[in-house]
Amino acid sequence: MLKNRQTNRRRFLQGMAAAGTASVVLRSPHQVFGKESPNERPVFATIGLRNQGWAITSKSLKFADFAALADVDANVLGANVEKVGQRQSKKPDAYNDYRKVLDRNDIDAVMIATPDHWHTKIAVEAMYAGKDVYCEKPLTLTIDEGKLIESVVKETGRVFQVGTMQRSECQQRFLQAIAMVKDGRIGTVRRVTCGIGGMSASPAIPVVPIPDELDWDFWLGPAANTPYRALPQMREGYGGGVPLYSNAHYSFRNWHEYSGGKLTDWGAHHVDIACWAIGATDTGPSKVTPIEYTLPVDYKDGHPVVNDRYNTATSFKIRVDMPNDVEMTINSTGDNGILFEGTKGRFFVNRGKIAGKPVEDLTDSPLPEAAIEDVYGGKVSENHTANFIEAMRSRTQPISDVWSHNRMLEICHLSNIAMRLGRELNWDPAKREIISDAKANSFLAREPRKGFEINM
Structure with missing residues (x-):
């Protein structure tokens, strides 16, 4: 054995x-x-x-x-x-x-x-x-x-x-939205718009002494070795107690070295729900096109030319060609949430509301009794951790499995690559590679820093 x-x-x-x-x-x-x-x-x-x-x-x-x-x-x-x-x-x-x-x-x-x-x-x-x-x-x-x-x-x-x-919580609004799409309440889906907000640029952030409490080398881990940067102004509210501008702490999302900006932050939520609703959790797009976007620093060959300020996109509008001629748009403007548009109507959903005529029509024509449970695959768990523990006990994969997550996250990663290179990308969802673009394909992986390889 x-x-x-x-x-x-x-x-x-x-x-x-x-x-x-x-x-x-x-x-x-x-x-x-x-x-x-x-x-x-x-x-x-x-x-x-x-x-x-x-x-x-x-x-x-x-x-x-x-x-x-x-x-x-x-x-x-x-x-x-x-x-x-x-x-x-x-x-x-x-x-x-x-x-x-x-x-x-x-x-x-x-x-x-x-x-x-x-x-x-x-x-x-x-x-x-x-x-x-x-x-x-x-x-x-x-x-x-x-x-x-x-x-x-x-x-x-x-x-x-x-x-x-969002797959388990938020008062089941997103599950209801998926059930409505699957029940044909807006007819054939034509467009899905994911509003995920933008990010702020930063001033130049200087190299400063590493805080005594922070193991900076281990924080960097697989990422390239680089000095710790921060400005003295402190962040308030969520993520407080750390510098407002830095290349660590809560600001890691603003750096391609450690994250993917809003595309992989809120995008990982709303693009996920959109793909689930249109039945694209086991496939991917055919093309990703950056219509308009702003990068806060200059780029050369897909890499930022300076290293002292945030480098993920601050604003963007990206078109994604999905299966069955569905057009997905990922926006940094407009309401945070998802707009579904079909041949028979449209509605909007986010963490605070679900609204539109197809939603109003549920009063007189409700969804089938088990529609939400059918989407979820059974009784909806109390919260996301409860679903995880239920899966541990049954030795099955939970509601947010790695395969469906990676498929939708590929859209977010490709969007970032397209903006960094300034061109549309044609994607092969079967081979999971960019078609006829060696430079773009070089961004599909990243070599870890020596000493931080994966131990298997």
């Missing part, structure tokens, strides 16, 4: 290398196997605790016990250990290095809420350590990372939930 597993893993790694994915390092066999099933109340650990890391941890305390927390910022780590300790009978253990979490046999699952450039490395290593995984969206930094994660989920049989919580 072990010999067969090692042979399969060798073939898998050879296949990934042939596909041009990130460098990997073989992990010893005794580290691959983990617990086969969770306890009645599963034991969790969270890796990455600022902002969304605390949000998903706090929501999950109702369903799971947290044995450990990990973060590279000592202040964030300490504060969250205290908060979790107040909510459960025992303080979780605290680690700077996530690998100490993966080495523990008493942990059933990890929740990953690090910056995006860390997701794939931690997720893959967690699965090979025998852990189920809940990872915040966007799941990946590149398209090839998504292919790698899919392969490891299939190989290891681990349960993997992506944190696109």
Whole structure:
């Protein structure tokens, strides 16, 4: 059995290398196997605790016990250990290095809420350590990372939930929207518009001393080595307690080195719902065209020419040619949400409302009784973590699986590549590669920094 597993893993790694994915390092066999099933109340650990890391941890305390927390910022780590300790009978253990979490046999699952450039490395290593995984969206930094994660989920049989919580929460408005489309309430879908908002540019951000509490080298991890930058003005409200402008903390989303701007932030939510509604969760676009857009810095050959300010798109309008002649538009302007337009009408949905004549018509002509459950695949879970734990117990994949997530996220990644290169991209959804454009295809993967390869 072990010999067969090692042979399969060798073939898998050879296949990934042939596909041009990130460098990997073989992990010893005794580290691959983990617990086969969770306890009645599963034991969790969270890796990455600022902002969304605390949000998903706090929501999950109702369903799971947290044995450990990990973060590279000592202040964030300490504060969250205290908060979790107040909510459960025992303080979780605290680690700077996530690998100490993966080495523990008493942990059933990890929740990953690090910056995006860390997701794939931690997720893959967690699965090979025998852990189920809940990872915040966007799941990946590149398209090839998504292919790698899919392969490891299939190989290891681990349960993997992506944190696109609109699939389970928001008072079921999005599930209702999908059910309406599938029930033909707007006829044949012609257009879908995803309003996801824009991002702000930044002033020049100087190199400054690294805060004492931050392990900057480990924060960078697989990303290229670069100095820590920040301005003294502090952020208020959500994400407070950190510089308003920096190349770390909450501002990581504004840098292509670590994320994909609004396209992979809000885009990962609304493009997901749009693809689900039009039946495109297992396919992809044929073309992605940047109609108009603004990049906050100059680019050459797809790369920013300066490194001292934000570099993701601040505004954009992108056309995406989807199957069945559906035109998708991703906008930085207009209301945040999704507008569905068909041959018989149109309606709009976001986290605060669902509105339009087809919605009003539900008063006299309601959806079939089980329409929303049919969309969800059963009774709708109490929240996204509850669905994850239900999947852990049944050993099935949850509502936000890696395959559907990666398919829609490919649209977001391609949109960023198209803007960086300033041209339309033709996409082969079967081969999952850009057609006849070697330069654009070079952006499908990213080589990790030496010493931060994925350990498998």
